[in-house]
Amino acid sequence: MSRQLRTGLFLVSALGLGALLVWGLVGLHSFGNYPGPYGDLISSLTKPQRHTANAVTAVVFDYRGFDTLGEELILFVSAGATAMLLRETREYDVSDIVDPVRSDATRAFGALAAIVLFVLGLNVVAHGALTPGGGFQGGVVLAAAFLTVFLAVEYHAFHRLAPAWFSEPLESVGVGSYLVYGLVALAIGGSYLENVLPYGTWGRLTSSGSIVLLSWASGLAVCGGFLVIFGEFAQENMAARHRRSK
Amino acid sequence: MNVVVPLVVTLPLLAAIVIVLVGKFLPNRPSTVMALLGAATPVVLAAVLLSRVTSSLYTYWFGDWRPRSGSYPLGIAFAVDRIGAGLALFALALLLAALLYSWKYIEESHYLYLALMLCFGGALAGFALTGDLFNLFVFFELMSVAAFALTAYKIEEPSPLQGAFNFAVSNTIGAFLVVFGLALLYGRTGSLNLAEIGKRLTEDGRHDGLVVTAFVLITCGFLVKAAMVPFHFWLADAHATAPAPVCVLFSGVMVEMGIYAVARVYWVVFDGVLGEFQHPIRDLLIGVGCVTAIIGAVMCGMQRHIKRLLAYSTIAHAGCFLIGIALLTPDGLAGTSLYVLSHGLAKGALFLAGGILLATKGGIDELLLFGRGRDLHGAKVAWFVAALALASPPFLGTFTGHALIDDGASALGLWWLPAVVAAATVGSTAAILRAGARVFLGIGDREDPLLSENPSESPPPHEEPNIRWLQAVTLLLAFAGLAVGAWTGLAANAQEAAHQFTDGLAYTNTVLDHAPTLAVPAEHWRTTAESIVWSLVTLFGSAALAVGSLYRDRLPRSVTDRIGGVLHPLRAAHSGQIGDYIAWLTFGVAVIGGLFAFTVR
Amino acid sequence: MSFVPYALAVWIFLVGLYGIVTSRNLIHITVCVTVCQSATYVLLLAIGYRTKGTAPVFADIPTEGRRVVDPIVQSLTLTDIVVSVAVAALLLSFALKAFEHHRSLDPAEMELKG
Numbered sequence: 026m027s028r029q030l031r032t033g034l035f036l037v038s039a040l041g042l043g044a045l046l047v048w049g050l051v052g053l054h055s056f057g058n059y060p061g062p063y064g065d066l067i068s069s070l071t072k073p074q075r076h077t078a079n080a081v082t083a084v085v086f087d088y089r090g091f092d093t094l095g096e097e098l099i100l101f102v103s104a105g106a107t108a109m110l111l112r113e114t115r116e117y118d119v120s121d122i123v124d125p126v127r128s129d130a131t132r133a134f135g136a137l138a139a140i141v142l143f144v145l146g147l148n149v150v151a152h153g154a155l156t157p158g159g160g161f162q163g164g165v166v167l168a169a170a171f172l173t174v175f176l177a178v179e180y181h182a183f184h185r186l187a188p189a190w191f192s193e194p195l196e197s198v199g200v201g202s203y204l205v206y207g208l209v210a211l212a213i214g215g216s217y218l219e220n221v222l223p224y225g226t227w228g229r230l231t232s233s234g235s236i237v238l239l240s241w242a243s244g245l246a247v248c249g250g251f252l253v254i255f256g257e258f259a260q261e262n263m264a265a266r267h268r269r270s271k
Numbered sequence: 272m273n274v275v276v277p278l279v280v281t282l283p284l285l286a287a288i289v290i291v292l293v294g295k296f297l298p299n300r301p302s303t304v305m306a307l308l309g310a311a312t313p314v315v316l317a318a319v320l321l322s323r324v325t326s327s328l329y330t331y332w333f334g335d336w337r338p339r340s341g342s343y344p345l346g347i348a349f350a351v352d353r354i355g356a357g358l359a360l361f362a363l364a365l366l367l368a369a370l371l372y373s374w375k376y377i378e379e380s381h382y383l384y385l386a387l388m389l390c391f392g393g394a395l396a397g398f399a400l401t402g403d404l405f406n407l408f409v410f411f412e413l414m415s416v417a418a419f420a421l422t423a424y425k426i427e428e429p430s431p432l433q434g435a436f437n438f439a440v441s442n443t444i445g446a447f448l449v450v451f452g453l454a455l456l457y458g459r460t461g462s463l464n465l466a467e468i469g470k471r472l473t474e475d476g477r478h479d480g481l482v483v484t485a486f487v488l489i490t491c492g493f494l495v496k497a498a499m500v501p502f503h504f505w506l507a508d509a510h511a512t513a514p515a516p517v518c519v520l521f522s523g524v525m526v527e528m529g530i531y532a533v534a535r536v537y538w539v540v541f542d543g544v545l546g547e548f549q550h551p552i553r554d555l556l557i558g559v560g561c562v563t564a565i566i567g568a569v570m571c572g573m574q575r576h577i578k579r580l581l582a583y584s585t586i587a588h589a590g591c592f593l594i595g596i597a598l599l600t601p602d603g604l605a606g607t608s609l610y611v612l613s614h615g616l617a618k619g620a621l622f623l624a625g626g627i628l629l630a631t632k633g634g635i636d637e638l639l640l641f642g643r644g645r646d647l648h649g650a651k652v653a654w655f656v657a658a659l660a661l662a663s664p665p666f667l668g669t670f671t672g673h674a675l676i677d678d679g680a681s682a683l684g685l686w687w688l689p690a691v692v693a694a695a696t697v698g699s700t701a702a703i704l705r706a707g708a709r710v711f712l713g714i715g716d717r718e719d720p721l722l723s724e725n726p727s728e729s730p731p732p733h734e735e736p737n738i739r740w741l742q743a744v745t746l747l748l749a750f751a752g753l754a755v756g757a758w759t760g761l762a763a764n765a766q767e768a769a770h771q772f773t774d775g776l777a778y779t780n781t782v783l784d785h786a787p788t789l790a791v792p793a794e795h796w797r798t799t800a801e802s803i804v805w806s807l808v809t810l811f812g813s814a815a816l817a818v819g820s821l822y823r824d825r826l827p828r829s830v831t832d833r834i835g836g837v838l839h840p841l842r843a844a845h846s847g848q849i850g851d852y853i854a855w856l857t858f859g860v861a862v863i864g865g866l867f868a869f870t871v872r
Numbered sequence: 873m874s875f876v877p878y879a880l881a882v883w884i885f886l887v888g889l890y891g892i893v894t895s896r897n898l899i900h901i902t903v904c905v906t907v908c909q910s911a912t913y914v915l916l917l918a919i920g921y922r923t924k925g926t927a928p929v930f931a932d933i934p935t936e937g938r939r940v941v942d943p944i945v946q947s948l949t950l951t952d953i954v955v956s957v958a959v960a961a962l963l964l965s966f967a968l969k970a971f972e973h974h975r976s977l978d979p980a981e982m983e984l985k986g
Contacts, residue, residue, distance in 0.1 A: 049480050053459070053878060053919065068930075081946045102420060107965045258964070
């Protein structure tokens with residue numbers, strides 16, 4: 026199909042699709058007046074049922090914990106597939122390329138930022154049940170800490186800190202612990218992924234039972250997954266520089 | 272029972288994770304053994320599950336969030352009925368067959384391939400068992416991401432990447448449509464549990480723009496996965512480039528999962544509130560199915576790349592599956608289930624035979640392989656047995672499925688519908704027979720003016736494949752596909768299961784823990800003379816058309832030019848360009864949505 | 873005014889689709905897919921919003937009596953974001969490898985016809 030024909034077909038169809046979507050959306054409650062029972066029930070129940078202050082984390086790791094398992098596996102599959110695609114046919118070995126960032130100020134502040142991000146990430150993961158945050162958010166911040174090293178310092182520093190033999194098992198262990206926890210709950214006679222650990226005292230780091238455990242598991246899984254993906258793309262970047270310098 | 276349900280889905284996933292963790296350090300053999308165990312155990316568990324789920328639905332609440340009676344469902348439920356359990360079993364069984372075949376077929380990066388296949392299988396099983404709309408989306412995405420990765424498996428070739436890319440973009444947009452619809456339903460009912468949504472929509476009773484749009488979006492999203500026209504373009508590209516054992520799963524269960532989801536969501540969520548509009552819904556979906564079936568059959572006849580040929584055949588059959596469920600009766604649904612079973616096995620066998628050709632002869636092009644398959648006796652027999660199963664001979668293969676659908680259509684007064692189904696079957700099976708005749712028997716002309724030019728695929732890096740093993744697995748699938756039609760008890764079971772499936776009210780009651788309503792006993796179907804007639808038509812029609820197609824080169828130039836000219840726009844539309852595909856997708860949703868908007872008020 | 877966020881979601885989605893349809897660059901298409909995904913986030917979060925509501929985190933506010941927004945849609949969006957990352961990573965890898973083979977990122981220059 027020629028480009029004009031294709032664009033024309035699309036624009037006409039988009040008008041129709043847009044009209045359909047708008048027609049559907051006008052049936053919704055007006056913005057700002059969420060009516061539904063599900064969210065309010067959860068908000069009122071997280072404290073008595075699970076001693077959890079953060080309702081979102083409770084939903085992600087307890088009430089709808091099985092969805093989260095599926096989602097972690099999606100990231101796991103994607104990271105594994107990216108590694109498989111990019112690693113197998115990488116044209117050049119990148120271990121001999123040295124391309125450090127030249128500005129000392131950038132390196133210094135970059136290293137500092139990486140350290141701060143790392144601690145922040147751990148903090149976010151640990152306090153998932155108490156403050157906004159949790160495994161996913163914290164895991165991404167942790168991965169970003171490592172990425173800052175690549176951006177502001179040098180590829181080889183990044184590679185020393187997060188080589189493939191570290192990030193891949195990290196990810197597998199993270200996803201694996203999540204799944205195995207569910208099996209453990211099953212083994213002791215409960216339901217899969219049931220929150221069987223003691224709920225602890227409200228407001229403490231050790232409250233919410235298995236939510237904290239699963240938050241850490243997913244934090245490791247997400248961090249590992251992102252590190253695998255970042256690592257592969259960073260290596261591609263370095264390989265491209267190799268090509269250009271030849 | 273309490274333990275079996277989550278294990279059916281989590282065991283393959285656990286096996287995948289373990290294989291990735293240790294596979295790098297181990298040689299191929301232990302990883303393969305782990306994978307086979309990780310696939311075989313869930314098959315056994317799923318069979319146990321199917322045998323225990325009889326007339327009532329079994330509900331499993333994750334995290335023990337079973338709602339105390341009358342209260343709100345807070346957690347995620349698996350609502351297992353016979354069709355869901357049967358589909359999960361079928362998916363895992365095909366996974367096992369594909370893994371057994373792959374043992375001797377795929378060598379490189381073996382452990383990653385195994386892990387991806389296990390994740391794919393686990394996701395398929397979860398998709399069939401779940402009773403929660405967002406969980407359905409999550410498994411849809413897991414299934415899709417694993418599929419994208421598997422499609423790109425042979426990365427030394429340029430073509431897998433474009434096929435995988437188009438596949439990924441199309442299916443992801445389809446998933447967004449589902450999320451849009453899900454958001455609308457959540458906004459109206461405040462729930463994500465299928466039973467609860469259905470109950471609230473029915474109680475509310477409004478069938479306004481929101482409900483209709485949600486229905487259109489969710490249905491179209493799943494129809495993208497089911498490869499209905501005009502959402503089907505990705506399928507041929509993906510099949511052409513994915514390895515043969517992966518194609519077995521794509522054509523055998525993945526596409527069928529889209530059809531299953533449309534049926535499940537309709538019967539549980541929308542039948543209560545849109546039930547008075549059965550006529551327009553039926554007509555529209557039957558229309559989509561018919562167009563898909565015909566276009567699939569026509570495109571099938573014009574392919575020389577064997578895997579693309581088989582892919583278009585899948586599209587043609589998928590159109591017939593949709594016709595079956597679009598009848599909106601239990602018989603139609605039962606027919607589709609049986610049809611899916613036989614088709615999946617037979618189509619799987621055909622793809623595996625194609626894989627043998629690729630591995631031993633170094634090509635997958637019908638004309639270039641002319642006569643070179645004569646010495647592959649196992650593959651030859653499997654090919655023709657499977658093609659026979661698809662041609663729906665009396666009492667074998669897809670016969671029962673076709674017959675139930677045809678009888679269901681006649682009962683509704685749609686006397687012309689069996690003719691469309693027969694035509695699509697004849698068209699696609701004839702192409703398969705033609706290709707088999709050329710490659711395995713060496714008969715027919717060596718040129719064909721109506722076949723398209725295709726880049727050919729090069730073989731997977733492999734020396735001396737163990738042909739005997741590969742042929743054994745292929746033969747097993749082919750004969751199973753044929754024999755399924757002869758298993759008479761299956762039709763009665765399918766009908767009862769279909770009655771259970773279409774009883775949305777009973778589903779809702781059982782899942783939300785109120786008193787279950789009693790199921791209506793089904794009348795058992797008897798073979799009618801009409802179904803035998805149609806069966807003979809498809810059987811002999813396929814053979815005749817196949818023979819005719821072998822000698823298309825002898826037709827006068829003017830005739831072939833005329834036919835080619837008519838078919839050219841259709842062929843040109845399948846351009847391989849993602850921009851075209853998405854434009855058609857938008858067009859399809861707009862048209863389907865517009866038609867529903869005007870007829871469902 | 874109260875319909876604007878919903879209309880915004882529709883607009884973003886259509887713009888993303890337009891980008892995919894008219895694009896000449898595989899990486900651009902990947903980003904457009906991400907744009908379409910953002911439309912779903914906007915819709916979900918808009919549905920769960922409550923005017924003058926605060927986050928459903930009760931560490932320092934009482935659980936009763938305070939208006940909070942919906943935590944469910946936030947968890948759905950979280951899941952959606954991870955899915956988006958996974959798909960984008962795969963698409964970018966495909967694009968990278970396609971570039972290595974064809975020396976071009978233009979989909980029109982790749983051959984895969986039916």
